[in-house]
Amino acid sequence: MDGFAGPWLDESDDLGSTSIAISLGILQECVLELKKQGRPVRIRALYVEKDKAAFGRLEKYLATRTPMGIESKPMLGDFIDLRQAVLNWCTTNAFAFFFLDPKGWTSVGVNALQPLLERPQSEFLINFMYDFLNRAASMRELEEQMIQLLGEAPEVNNLHGAEREKRLLGVYRQNLKRLMPVAGYYPARSAYVRVLDREKDRTKYHLVYLTGHHRGITVFMDISEHLEPIQKLVRTATKQASRAEKSGQDELFAASDLIEADSHSVEISEVEQFWLERLSDQPKRFEEADFADMLEDTDWFPGDLQRALGNLIAADKVRNLDMPKPRKTKFLHFKKGGERLQRTTGT
Ligand SMILES: C[S@@+](CC[C@H](N)C(=O)[O-])C[C@H]1O[C@@H](n2cnc3c(N)ncnc32)[C@H](O)[C@@H]1O
The missing domain is CATH 3.40.50 (Rossmann fold)
Incomplete structure (x- = not known):
């Protein structure tokens, strides 16, 4: 409606x-x-x-x-x-x-x-x-x-x-x-x-x-x-067009090169820390409802959480016990019952 x-x-x-x-x-x-x-x-x-x-x-x-x-x-x-x-x-x-x-x-x-x-x-x-x-x-x-x-x-x-x-x-x-x-x-x-x-x-x-x-x-x-x-x-293209109109000259760079840093984007180290605080040396299962909780609590994007988890797995600080072979993206498959994550000893 x-x-x-x-x-x-x-x-x-x-x-x-x-x-x-x-x-x-x-x-x-x-x-x-x-x-x-x-x-x-x-x-x-x-x-x-x-x-x-x-x-x-x-x-x-x-x-x-x-x-x-x-x-x-x-x-x-x-x-x-x-x-x-x-x-x-x-x-x-x-x-x-x-x-x-x-x-x-x-x-x-x-x-x-x-x-x-x-x-x-x-x-x-x-x-x-x-x-x-x-x-x-x-x-x-x-x-x-x-x-x-x-x-x-x-x-x-x-x-x-x-x-x-x-x-x-x-x-x-x-x-x-x-x-x-x-x-x-x-x-x-x-x-x-x-x-x-x-x-x-x-x-x-x-x-x-x-x-x-x-x-x-x-x-x-x-x-x-x-x-x-x-x-x-x-937004960048619109601003660029209006500047070009004012100055009468085309801008040198494409809009995609000029996208400014956004005060809302999160530092990836902050997201990594967030994961570490939720994990211990005991395996913990993360299902879709858990992932939704994290999105809702932080307002970060799914990609932020996945990238940070990928960094921690690459640095051997965290293991995904249900990931049989290395992945390039989607380091947690949260659907169909989810997957188990565990902090490695020493982190
Ligand atoms: C921002 S426009 C919605 C535009 C619409 N979503 C679209 O894509 O075209 C708001 C509309 O709600 C109507 N409107 C404003 N207050 C209303 C109210 N209290 N009850 C019903 N309609 C209302 C306005 O006349 C206007 O057509």
Whole structure:
């Protein structure tokens, strides 16, 4: 379900750049793939929009362009007012994915989302406007708004850059997760990806992901990791183009040579130390849920953890007891029951 569907900033008939067209395309791929695997499923899609003109375009698009095998429905109104209607549409047992991409932040505050967060079998992808939050978080007069958004007003006046970002995001994620149901052994989990401003040296917004299953975290972080270099390249190329326009000269280097060091990337020695602290001279099994815990606790990428483990194995500080021959990547296979790691004596 898309809670703030638009369309927005796309005048084309095929709405190609919007979440409406993109989500329907992805759902169609799912329908076809699951059918091929002999696992037919019923897939429905709900789009909420409050602006009448945008809703008119949405309604027309869904009526004429919804792919075969998907049931779609537009709903006119304010997402917050419609929360119960949305929940009714979702039914109680089906899996539901909520995509929430509002223009501001009031509709995705912890309190506003509470009734949806409490629904079992649900995942969320929320556009979190960090720019606003970053400016507002230090202002006393905005404290009440902070509480509505984050669930509390954390003290961040002494924090800067990446540290401040991590703390604010951490509070938001923690308070969202607190409201999600725990299904058996599966606690609520969350991760996020930073979306960089194309032109400025800062984060534009975050996509915060919430799930009840560890597989969601390992897959989400893997996708985010592969997105990161593309984002940096786009940003560097945009900045380079604007400099070239100003100076009237082409730049000497390709954008890919110029990607700046990122204050958010982690020192590999820090990741190695993190592994060593989790290991002892007794074999310890690491399964996918353990790997998801590490991703969630640190916000590092899967590749950071794998590279650091590879370094420790190469230096004979750690052994993977279930790795029959040397590997170049993926030093831990965490799926299918995982693998056992052990610190060598002397480390
Ligand atoms: C950032 S745009 C979403 C764009 C959309 N994801 C896309 O890719 O085109 C936000 C949309 O949500 C609508 N909107 C804003 N507040 C809303 C609310 N409280 N309830 C429903 N729709 C809302 C706006 O009219 C706008 O079309």
